[in-house]
Amino acid sequence: MKPTDINDPEYFHKVIDCQYACPAHTPVPEYIRLISAGKYDEAFRINWISNVFPGILGRICDRPCEPACRRGRVEENPVAICRLKRVAADYKNPEVDFRPPVPAEKNGKRVALIGGGPASLTVARDLLPLGYSVDLFDNQAKAGGFVRTQVPSFRLPEKVLDEEVERIISMGVNAHFNHRVESLKAVVEQGYDAIFVGTGAPRGRDLPLPGRSEGGASIYIGIEWLAGVLYRHITRSGPRVLVLGGGNTAMDCCRTAKRLGAEEVTVVVRSPKSRMKASPWEIEDAQEEGIPIVDNHNPLQFVIENGKLVGMTFEKMTLRQEEGGKERLVPLGEPPVFLPCDEVLLAVGQSNAFPFIEKELGIRMTGRGLPELDANTLQSSLPQVFFGGDAAFGPKNVITAVAHGHQAAISIDLFCRGLDLHQRPAPHTNLVSQKMGMQEWIYDSRVSVDRRYKVPTVDRTKSLRDRLLEVELGFSKQTGHQEAGRCLNCDVQTVFEFSTCIECDSCVDICPESCINFVANGDEEELRQRLLVPADDPDQALYVSPPLPTGRVMVKDENVCLHCGLCAERCPTASWEMMKFTYLSPQADK
Secondary structure, three states: OOOOOOOOHHHHHHHOHHHHHOOOOOOHHHHHHHHHOOOHHHHHHHHHHHOOOHHHHHHHOOOOHHHHOHHHHOOOOOOOHHHHHHHHHHHOOOOOOOOOOOOOOOOOOEEEEEOOOHHHHHHHHHHHHHOOEEEEEOOOOOOOOHHHHHOOOOOOOHHHHHHHHHHHHOOOOEEEOOOOOOOHHHHHOOOOOEEEEOOOOOEEOOOOOOOOOOOHHHEEEHHHHHHHHHOOOOOOOOOEEEEEOOOHHHHHHHHHHHHOOOOEEEEEOOOOHHHOOOOHHHHHHHHHOOOOEEOOEEEEEEEEEOOEEEEEEEEEEEEEEOOOOOEEEEEOOOOOEEEEOOEEEEOOOEEOOOOOOOHHHOOOEOOOOOEOOOOOOOEOOOOOEEEOOHHHHOOOOHHHHHHHHHHHHHHHHHHHOOOOOOOOOOOEEEEEEOEEEOOEEOOOOOOOOOOOOOOOEOOHHHHOOOOOOOOEOOOOHHHHHHHHOOOOOOOEEEEEOHHHOOOOOHHHHHOOOOOEEEEOOOOHHHHHHHOOOOOOOOOOOEEEOOOOOOOOEEEEEOOOOOOOOHHHHHOOOOOEEEEEEEEEOOOOOO
16 A cells, blocks of 8 residues: 555544534534633534534534444444534624624625525525625525524424524624515526526425325425414414424424323334434434334325225335345235324425426426536536525535535626636645643543443423424533533644654553554555554545565554554654544635
């Protein structure tokens, strides 16, 4: 293997698994260290710059960072990264203004944002400091998009959403609320220099089964039903409710129905529970509230008696493995199962809808009804029109929408300046020694033995009576400090200087994970198997040094390193050094 190029900004970035997994690449270990030190304002600012909505995401993020967390490789549970984000938001100084300065004199460029969700708000946040005039059009009375209409208040209080949205709107967005855009052509004709479409995936999928039209008064599309609850159009549920679907929307529907008075709420999914798309913690919360999940049941029909919905029939399914290892859901061949109900909530998926985009504009669409986009620039076939969030590639999540917003803002800025959209700014990186002495580090390298702390919640009996009452209470400052101590500081890298190494193997002896090796070089596949502990995860790199005097090379498996610094403490020649790697994603306003 060739020596590792640690000057490649993506090398150490990938070693910071949590940051790498985050679509917005938030510097997770850095803000967790600040929380540990009680510096909540600084921790909040890092989040605000990167993911824009710390208070929102600290509650409802899909947490792609946590499955990637290195802590989960040495014990069962990762660091509570998402809930620590909320700690920064909960304990920041409310008097501090985190907004960047916005110039009073504009640069003469006008940008229109269609839709007021997270992607559009991120575009506005990034472009306003550069002097752009930003007009936002949204059909709701407030910005927030589907975060506002689809996420129940018991998960995300309205005051938190309002605070984080207003922080951006108050930067100088020209907001046109209660304004439905009926024609993109009309917007184009207003002469905007660029247009961003962030209208989400507004159409919930229906289930056209027998009995659907007859039982229509008692059958609801999940996302429309949640919006109806928000706007008080729906204030109660029937006594027995079936929720069809296994995603997060289904979990929100079933928990909301329980709070609206339903006596029995049952979630029904076609596939096994292990295949459900909902986040594991959302499933767990629903089950803790006494909501059963019936899996492997495929809906057949809505049962109507005397013009009234009385239940549904389902066929039982099973997963069958076919030739080639592919699995397929097939019927068991048993008699249909009848489940009684008074209402059905359909949460079986969402799709995009762009009725306001006229064909004559020339925006090419895919067979799935999505715009054809450059995946890097998010530019459509109509050069001045960009897409992001769910409107770009279909339903995802809030943090992905934020990442799209950052990328689209870069593209819009380059486009408006007449520059090549593919010549994108590089990330800002830095590698700084953490050395204070031969065996002392600036950072706390101690590996905590604490297990993940549980987030306290409101008493269930109380929370089920009030749909506006937030269930999770969040960490206290003390618990947040203790949970932050579980972070392994994966941004503090073990940097090896081969020219001073005397190959004494002291680092090999002290390493608690046996991830440091001095071996003969070879091809990667066989070299991985020759290490003290075979490196079986090809997605994580091997750190390989140039040849040493004996002809051997140092090989470190980055996958299991705890960044504890013991190798650097033990090394008699200081060939190992702990150095903090900072990776800041490019943004239009940087």
